[in-house]
Amino acid sequence: MRFLLLVVAMAAALTFGAASIAKEAVPMAQDEAVEQRMLVISEDLRCLVCQNESLAGSRAELAEDLRREIREMIRAGKSDREITDYLVNRYGDFVLYRPPLKPVTWLLWFGPFVLLLGALAGLAIYLRSRGRRLGDEPADATEGIDGHAPGPGTRA
Amino acid sequence: MIRYLIPLGLFILLVAFLAFGLKLDPREVPSPLIGKPAPAFELPLLADPSRKFSPAEMKGKVWMLNVWASWCVTCREEHPVLLQFAKSGSVPLYGLDWKDQNADALRWLARYDNPYTLTVADADGRVGIDYGVYGAPETYLIDKAGVIRYKQIGAVTPDALQQKILPLVRELQQQ
Numbered sequence: 001m002r003f004l005l006l007v008v009a010m011a012a013a014l015t016f017g018a019a020s021i022a023k024e025a026v027p028m029a030q031d032e033a034v035e036q037r038m039l040v041i042s043e044d045l046r047c048l049v050c051q052n053e054s055l056a057g058s059r060a061e062l063a064e065d066l067r068r069e070i071r072e073m074i075r076a077g078k079s080d081r082e083i084t085d086y087l088v089n090r091y092g093d094f095v096l097y098r099p100p101l102k103p104v105t106w107l108l109w110f111g112p113f114v115l116l117l118g119a120l121a122g123l124a125i126y127l128r129s130r131g132r133r134l135g136d137e138p139a140d141a142t143e144g145i146d147g148h149a150p151g152p153g154t155r156a
Numbered sequence: 157m158i159r160y161l162i163p164l165g166l167f168i169l170l171v172a173f174l175a176f177g178l179k180l181d182p183r184e185v186p187s188p189l190i191g192k193p194a195p196a197f198e199l200p201l202l203a204d205p206s207r208k209f210s211p212a213e214m215k216g217k218v219w220m221l222n223v224w225a226s227w228c229v230t231c232r233e234e235h236p237v238l239l240q241f242a243k244s245g246s247v248p249l250y251g252l253d254w255k256d257q258n259a260d261a262l263r264w265l266a267r268y269d270n271p272y273t274l275t276v277a278d279a280d281g282r283v284g285i286d287y288g289v290y291g292a293p294e295t296y297l298i299d300k301a302g303v304i305r306y307k308q309i310g311a312v313t314p315d316a317l318q319q320k321i322l323p324l325v326r327e328l329q330q331q
Contacts, residue, residue, distance in 0.1 A: 048290035051182060061255070062290055065281050090288040092188040 034074045046095050187288050187307045194298045195286040199276035202253050202261055209276050218328045219248045221296045225256040226264035228292040234311035235268050242271035247325055251275030254284045254292050299328045
């Protein structure tokens, strides 16, 4: 993960980081810190043009513009929360790779667990009815000599 | 007997979900700006950069803001619909030339005709971001109080115009 981040950071520094340093003549160390934070924030944001890419990784023009806005907000001393709110206010929750917990997203967050519970309940019901069916049969037919269950095919 | 129908029922349910999923367009991201005031801006006019336009001037009118660009292919497809809409004189149509070169945009308008009351130039795309634009064309319908009431993502089609936009325009004009 850290290696991946480093690669992304290096690629970003090569492609547009260098250009922005050249243009705005910001001290190198400060700009690197801004770039790092921008990458961390934009990793969790969806690019709207190529929807399966994060804002950090996308080469779409709009992604570049949005990264520029994020850089400027970082320089203006905005918090991470303020920056993601800025984007959510314009593009909606869709930009977040981690959607917030609210009534509309309950199905999204809890749906899989509901399905799992349903499946477990179904399994329990099935096993119980199967156990009952087996229990109905004569004991000597279902149990082996030492109390072992007989292998398949021994039951009539 | 019924237990053999359960898999079939589940299969039909699955197919129904998949069929519904196919109809959804993931490219169409619902805008959180609907029902909110149109973001304020002040941008130079495309035809005369020394003059500025701001949406505040449109208070009390229902109007449409169409985001376009000379590099946008779908905008050319949409253009005849907009020309006809402008001719109908239903509501004023304003253009936002998004991330474009002024000279290219002016040439484009001269070539394909100009449906816009006026067009503003958003060269660096900042106003576009404020409006949640993520591609061109996009069109906003704004009411008399300056609130965004509808957003068309992608080309304004004759269908969208007849079935959604024009009925809403009539409703908004009566308010």
